Amino acid sequence: MDSMDLEREKGITIQSAATYCTWNGYQINIIDTPGHVDFTIEVERALRVLDGAILVLCSVGGVQSQSITVDRQMRRYDVPRLAFINKLDRMGADPWKVLNQARSKLRHHSAAVQVPIGLEEDFQGLVDLVELKAYFFHGSSGEKVVIADIPANMEALVSEKRRELIETVSEVDDKLAEVFLNDEPISSSDLKMAIRRATVSRKFVPVYMGSAFKNKGVQSLLDGVLDYLPCPIEVENHALDQNNSEEKVSLSGTPAGPLVALAFKLEEGRFGQLTYLRIYEGVIKKGEFIINVNTGKKIKVPRLVRMHSNEMEDIQEAHAGQIVAVFGVDCASGDTFTDGSVRYTMTSMNVPEPVMSLAVSPISKDSGGQFSKALNRFQREDPTFRVGLDAESGQTIISGMGELHLDIYVERIRREYKVDAKVGKPRVNFRETVTQRAEFDYLHKSNPGVKVNMDEFVGMLNLFR
Template sequence: MARFQRSAVPRLLYTLYSTKAAPYCSPSPTAALLLGNFEVRHFAAGNVARAKDDKETWWKESMERLRNIGISAHIDSGKTTLTERVLYYTGRIHEIHEVRGKDGVGAKMDSMDLEREKGITIQSAATYCTWKDYQINIIDTPGHVDFTIEVERALRVLDGAILVLCSVGGVQSQSITVDRQMRRYEVPRLAFINKLDRMGADPWKVLNQARSKLRHHTAAVQVPIGLEENFKGLIDLVQLKAYYFHGSSGEKVVSEGIPADMEAIVAEKRRELIEVVSEVDDKLAEGFLNDEPISPADLEEAVRRATIARKFVPVFMGSAFKNKGVQPLLDGVLSYLPCPIEVSNYALDQTKNEEKVMLPGTPDGPLVALAFKLEEGRFGQLTYLRVYEGVVRKGDFIVNVNTGKKIKVPRLVRMHSNEMEDIQEAHAGQIVAVFGVDCASGDTFTNGSVKYTMTSMNVPEPVMSLAVQPVSKDSGGQFSKALNRFQREDPTFRVGLDAESGQTIISGMGELHLDIYVERIRREYKVDATVGKPRVNFRETITQRAEFDYLHKKQSGGQGQYGRVCGYVEPLPPGSPIKFEFENMIVGQAIPSNFIPAIEKGFKEAANS
C-alpha cells in the first residue's frame, strides 16, 4: 500500500492536471487528500505570484501618473498667478485670488503677510493637485534674485519644471539665472510665454530670445489666436485643434477646428516644430526625411522623448491673468514632462568611498529621502522631504546618515501652501513634510539598512552684509532666537560677530533679502532692531622704511627722568608668515637690558592697533 501511494498517486495527479481528455478516475481517499493539498498549494502559489505582479503593476502605474514640477521665472512674470489658476482648474481651491492681496485674501501660495503686501514670492511653497487622474506636486518659487536659494533647493528635488517668460519683457536676467539652475540639476522643462493679453506682446520675439540668450533648442507647440486685447485662444500644433476659453474664469475649454485664416501659419509653425524636433529625435527624423505623414501621436511621442532627454524645450503660450492657456499647459505637463521613474537619481554609498548608486525608485527598496527645506511650524520644525526610494510611514524610525542619529517620525503631512494634510505613509517619488525631526537642510534619511547620502544643493555665498542690533537689551534673547532660526532655515543667510566692533553682522544675497529678515524679526518676534552699515576700523600699514627718534620725559618734582628711543620700522617681505619682528641693535651695556622688554611690548601694541 505504501508503494502504491508513493508511485501511483503522483502519476494520477499529473494525469488529472495535464490531460483534459483523460478518463475520470476515482482515487483512493489517500490520493484524494493528496490531490486536495496539491490544489491548495498550487492556488496559493498562484495568488502570491499574482499579488506580486499586481503590486509591481500598481507601483509602475502610480509612478507613471505622478509629476513633480516647479514653476520658476524672473520676478513679475506671472508664475504665482499661473499657479493660482492651476490650483483653481484642478479643483484644489474654489476661488481665484490675486497677488498683492488686492481682494483682501491674496494668492494661495503667498501665505506670508509680507508676500501679499509686496506682491512677491519670498519663500518657495509646495502643494499638490490632481489633473485627469494624474497627481502633480508643485513647488512655486520666488523670482527675485535675492531668494535664489529657494529655486536651488526646489530644482534639486524636482523631476520637471515650467519656465515662465513674459511676452513683453522676454528673457530677462533672472530668467537666465533660473535656466542655468535647471541645467545644473538636469531638469527637463517647458517654457510658458505668459501675458499675451498685454500691449506689446510678441511671443515670436521671446521664442527667438530663448534660442539666442538661453541656447534652447526650442519651438512652439501652440500658436495664439490674436494678441493683446484680441487674444482669444490657442491652436495646438500637435493635435491640430483650436481651443477657446469660456466662463467667468475660463474654466470651460471649447475645442474647434482651425480658423481658415490661420491655416497657413499653422502649417508653417507645425513644419518648423517637426524640423526642430527631428534634429534631436532619430525616429521622427526618419519619417520626416522619408516625407511620411506625421500623425499627432507620433509627434507627441517625439516631443516627449526629446523633452525628457533635455534636448528640446516645447513652448506653450497664454495669459494666466486672463484665464487662457492654463489647461493646455497642464496637459503638456502630463504629456511631455517625466514621471519619477523616467529620471535618473543617484545616491552616494558612504561604505564604498561615495560610489554612485542608482536609485530605481521602487517602494520595496530601502528608504532614501532628502531633507531639502526647513521651516519653523506651529508644532515645531517642519522638514520637507523628497522620497527617492522605499516608503516612510508615520511612527517609523529613520536614520539621519549625516549625523548618525535615529529619529522617530511623529507626524507625516502633505503640504498645501501653509495648510497641511496628515497622511500615514509616503512612497518613492512623493514630496512630503515631517514634524519634530531635528536636522539640517541637505541631510539624507534612510531606514538604517544602507548608508547612502544624496548630493545637496548648490549654496551661493552672501554678497552683502549689514550691522543689526536690538533697540532694547531686554530683547536680546528673542533677537538671538530669531537669528538662529533664520540661519538654520536659509543657508544663504549668515550671522557673525565682528571681533573688533562687537557688532552683530548679518549677511545675505542682497538688500531686499536682509530687509525681509529684519522685518520678520520685528513682526514674528516683536523685536525692534536698528540697522546700519558695519562699522569699519581703518587700518594703517608700513609700505617703506621710516626712521624715528623719540624723547620721553617724566617730571614729578625733583630731578627729572627721561628716555630716548631711536630706531626704524620697515615692511616685511610680501607673503611672509611672520606678522611682527623686533630686532635689538643695542651694542654693549649702554641701555640696561631690563628696559628692552617694555620697549618691545610697546612696538607690538603699536603694530596691532
C-alpha cells in the first residue's frame, strides 16, 4: 500500500491509501492510514468516512501514545472497532499484557476472542474462543489454513478465557446476560450475535491476535470484520438539509435514495486532481452530472475509478457504501455532492491546528514558479499544512504537525518539482518597548560601569521573566 518512494525508504506510511478486497462473497473497502502523529489528518479523514476500524497494537510495544490519540479519534466519529494485537512471533510478545493496557489506558471494554498457540518463535496458530476450534497457518504466507481440535494442553486456558469473554460481553448485552445468569449453555451462534450487537453499539471491542508479516491470523481478522463490524445500512449517517434550515436528515445507506457523496481526500495525480468520494446514498455513474452543494456548481463525471493504492480500475458506476475516486472535479476537501434532487451537506472532519513552523525559500530564484505551485498543491491536499508570508520579514512560512511532517514536504518539493529549498527558523523582528528603554537608561545611570547593549539587556529581561 505504500506506493510513494519516500514511504518505502523511511519504512513508514505517509499518505492514506484506499483499496478493496472480496472475502467470503462480501466486498470490503479498506483505507490504510499512517501511524505517525505528524500525519494525523490522514487518520482523521479516513475515520470520518469509514463504518468500522481495526486498531492495530504491537504485542511487544503495547498501547503507545499514538494508540491513545487514534482511539480518541475513533470515539470522536463513533466508529465501532476491533483490536488486532500484531507481531506475536517477535521476542517479548505478550498479548495479555497489551489487552490489560487497552482496558486501563484506552478504557476499552474488551476481551480476547482468540488464544495464541505458542508465542515468539513457537507461534503456530490460534484457538477461536467463539467456535472452539484451532487454526494453524501453513505455507510461506500463511495461505493454507488448517482447522483442528484444540490442543489438549490448552483446554483449561481456553475454557477460562471463553468464560472471561462471555462475562465481559454479558455486562453490556442483556440477552446474553440473561442466558449466562440462568446457567444455560451458550452456543457459538448466540455468543457471536451478542458480540456483534455489543460491537456495533460501541460497547465492546473484540480483540484478535496474529502476525501480519506471515499472514498468521489475518484470515480470522477478515472473518471478524464480516461477523462483528457493521455494513453501510447498519450505520446511522446524517446530513443537513440546506432547503430546510439545515434540518438533520438520516441517510439510508442504500443505492435506492438520491446520491449523497462526501469528498474526503484530494490528491494531485498524473491526470489532474483526483477526488476520493465516500458514497453514503444512491448511485454515481460515469458521464452523469453531479452538483457540488457547497459551491452550487454542476459537474460532469468524466472518469470514475476504484483505487488500489496508486493503481486504478475504471468503473462505470458505484453505489452507496463504496469508496471511489473521480478525475477532473474541482472541489475542496469536505464538499458534498448530490444528483441535484436534494441539497444535503455532510459535516466535515475535524482539522487540528499546526504546531510547528519553518521558513522556507527556493535556492534558485528561477524556480519560484514551481516552488509556489508545489506549496499550493500540498496546501490543497493537506488541511494541516499551511503556507503564509511574514509581512515584516518577507519570509515564506510553512506550518504543520511536526518536524517530520514539514521535512517530508520539503523533500517532496525537491523530488517531485525538482526545486531545492533552504529551510530555517522564522526570523522574529526585534522591537524595544518604551518601558524597556526607560529601564535600560536607568540601569546605565545608576551603574555607570555596566557595559551592556540593548539586545543583551532585553535578552536578560526575558530570561528573568
